[in-house]
Amino acid sequence: xxxxxxxxxxxxxxxxxxxxxxxxxxxxxxxxxxxxxxxxxxxxxxxxxxxxxxxxxxxxxxxxxxxxxxxxxxxxxxxxxxxxxxxxxxxxxxxxxxxxxxxxxxxxxxxxxxxxxxxxxxxxxxxxxxxxxxxxxxxxxxxxxxxxxxxxxxxxxxxxxxxxxxxxxxxxxxxxxxxxxxxxxxxxxxxxxxxxxxxxxxxxxxxxxxxxxxxxxxxxxxxxxxxxx
Amino acid sequence: xxxxxxxxxxxxxxxxxxxxxxxxxxxxxxxxxxxxxxxxxxxxxxxxxxxxxxxxxxxxxxxxxxxxxxxxxxxxxxxxxxxxxxxxxxxxxxxxxxxxxxxxxxxxxxxxxxxxxxxxxxxxxxxxxxxxxxxxxxxxxxxxxxxxxxxxxxxxxxxxxxxxxxxxxxxxxxxxxxxxxxxxxxxxxxxxxxxxxxxxxxxxxxxxxxxxxxxxxxxxxxxxxxxxxxxxxxxxxxxxxxxxxxxxxxxxxxx
Ligand SMILES: Nc1ncnc2c1ncn2[C@@H]1O[C@H](COP(=O)(O)OP(=O)(O)O)[C@@H](O)[C@H]1O
Ligand SMILES: [Mg+2]
Numbered sequence: 001x002x003x004x005x006x007x008x009x010x011x012x013x014x015x016x017x018x019x020x021x022x023x024x025x026x027x028x029x030x031x032x033x034x035x036x037x038x039x040x041x042x043x044x045x046x047x048x049x050x051x052x053x054x055x056x057x058x059x060x061x062x063x064x065x066x067x068x069x070x071x072x073x074x075x076x077x078x079x080x081x082x083x084x085x086x087x088x089x090x091x092x093x094x095x096x097x098x099x100x101x102x103x104x105x106x107x108x109x110x111x112x113x114x115x116x117x118x119x120x121x122x123x124x125x126x127x128x129x130x131x132x133x134x135x136x137x138x139x140x141x142x143x144x145x146x147x148x149x150x151x152x153x154x155x156x157x158x159x160x161x162x163x164x165x166x167x168x169x170x171x172x173x174x175x176x177x178x179x180x181x182x183x184x185x186x187x188x189x190x191x192x193x194x195x196x197x198x199x200x201x202x203x204x205x206x207x208x209x210x211x212x213x214x215x216x217x218x219x220x221x222x223x224x225x226x227x228x229x
Numbered sequence: 230x231x232x233x234x235x236x237x238x239x240x241x242x243x244x245x246x247x248x249x250x251x252x253x254x255x256x257x258x259x260x261x262x263x264x265x266x267x268x269x270x271x272x273x274x275x276x277x278x279x280x281x282x283x284x285x286x287x288x289x290x291x292x293x294x295x296x297x298x299x300x301x302x303x304x305x306x307x308x309x310x311x312x313x314x315x316x317x318x319x320x321x322x323x324x325x326x327x328x329x330x331x332x333x334x335x336x337x338x339x340x341x342x343x344x345x346x347x348x349x350x351x352x353x354x355x356x357x358x359x360x361x362x363x364x365x366x367x368x369x370x371x372x373x374x375x376x377x378x379x380x381x382x383x384x385x386x387x388x389x390x391x392x393x394x395x396x397x398x399x400x401x402x403x404x405x406x407x408x409x410x411x412x413x414x415x416x417x418x419x420x421x422x423x424x425x426x427x428x429x430x431x432x433x434x435x436x437x438x439x440x441x442x443x444x445x446x447x448x449x450x451x452x453x454x455x456x457x458x459x460x461x462x463x464x465x466x467x468x469x470x471x472x473x474x475x476x477x478x479x480x481x482x483x484x
């Protein structure tokens with residue numbers, strides 16, 4: 001076993017892990033905000049539907065959701081995944097698998113974020129909205145200039161927990177043959193009959209979540225410049 | 230001659246469900262005058278201020294400023310007021326809250342400047358100058374960069390007065406501006422309100438500070454159970470009224 005070639009392949013795998021991680025956050029955070037607004041909507045059917053979806057998604061396993069998403073084209077549209085990939089212009093089935101996983105991850109995390117956002121938004125005292133109203137601000141202005149910063153401040157800690165959980169959850173993608181780092185590590189374990197590649201993979205995770213912890217700590221300090229009312 | 234009927238409120242009614250909180254409030258106030266509203270807790274004082282500021286929409290009655298009707302219950306019972314319209318109406322009044330409601334993430338200057346800036350009331354430089362002069366007027370020019378959490382309650386309340394003044398409201402309302410404050414901090418806030426009177430600011434103040442109400446007000450209203458029970462000059466209300474409820478209220482230890 002060549003140590004450096006194993007590390008090189010693990011790096012490739014970690015690249016996929018990071019891509020899934022980054023894209024999931026990029027989609028699920030704004031989507032979570034939208035979900036939160038839907039869930040708080042005054043239009044009751046929308047609010048109920050959203051709460052139901054959030055309940056189902058949070059109450060079932062991410063792995064299951066990934067699998068369900070992969071079956072959607074073949075079951076609902078009666079198109080095999082290979083043809084479906086070609087149809088939407090993806091050049092390989094493995095890219096399609098990645099997209100499926102990304103969709104499942106984004107929906108799943110959006111639901112978790114939605115709950116955090118909703119909690120944060122509801123936590124803002126009514127007086128803050130009223131102060132904005134009395135000053136003639138629009139609802140938008142009140143949200144973006146008065147409420148949002150206070151919400152962000154209250155939710156950094158729970159959000160950072162979710163983000164760190166996401167780092168580890170990306171390993172689930174291997175069930176759909178997405179070649180993220182753990183899948184690569186297993187291949188090496190099987191090929192060379194040694195456990196060390198898995199340990200190296202662990203070091204990658206550790207380093208990355210360590211980095212995130214430091215980043216979030218910095219962020220919390222940065223926006224914690226004032227005391228919460 | 231000053232306009233004696235600068236603010237005119239007539240027949241103002243407000244219900245929450247079955248609970249009639251305002252049962253037909255009538256009063257008027259001259260430009261530059263101070264009206265104090267006194268009354269036991271639950272008598273509807275806060276609700277009255279909230280109706281003036283359109284935080285609640287009254288069910289019936291009329292509000293006019295300088296002859297211009299800004300609320301007419303008979304019109305609005307059928308149609309909901311549009312958001313843009315509501316915001317314009319709100320700008321006639323300013324409101325200083327009992328618990329300040331400053332924006333914790335902004336410093337003193339930013340708190341005062343936020344609304345004028347978002348409402349594009351002038352260039353940033355003009356607005357900053359104006360904000361500073363208001364902050365100076367409430368005696369906090371050395372606290373421009375401080376955040377609300379770094380200020381005493383009295384200082385926070387003075388900032389919130391400056392914030393309300395920044396939009397040049399026709400009438401500034403105060404809902405028990407000192408009742409969240411320690412007695413020694415109450416004085417500084419009351420002094421600011423007194424100073425405002427010198428500048429011709431028309432004010433409606435809900436207060437439990439009877440000495441203050443007597444000394445600075447032009448008119449005093451005693452509210453009870455959603456109605457104005459006694460109205461008049463401070464002398465008329467505090468010295469010459471023979472209203473039993475008012476007597477009991479003034480002599481109760483709860484004030
Ligand atoms: N949003 C509301 N919903 C229901 N009842 C309310 C609401 N606001 C005030 N009330 C009731 O209206 C009455 C008058 O309240 P308020 O105007 O706050 O009186 P005050 O300021 O004189 O103490 C109280 O009985 C109070 O419980
Ligand atoms: Mg009150």
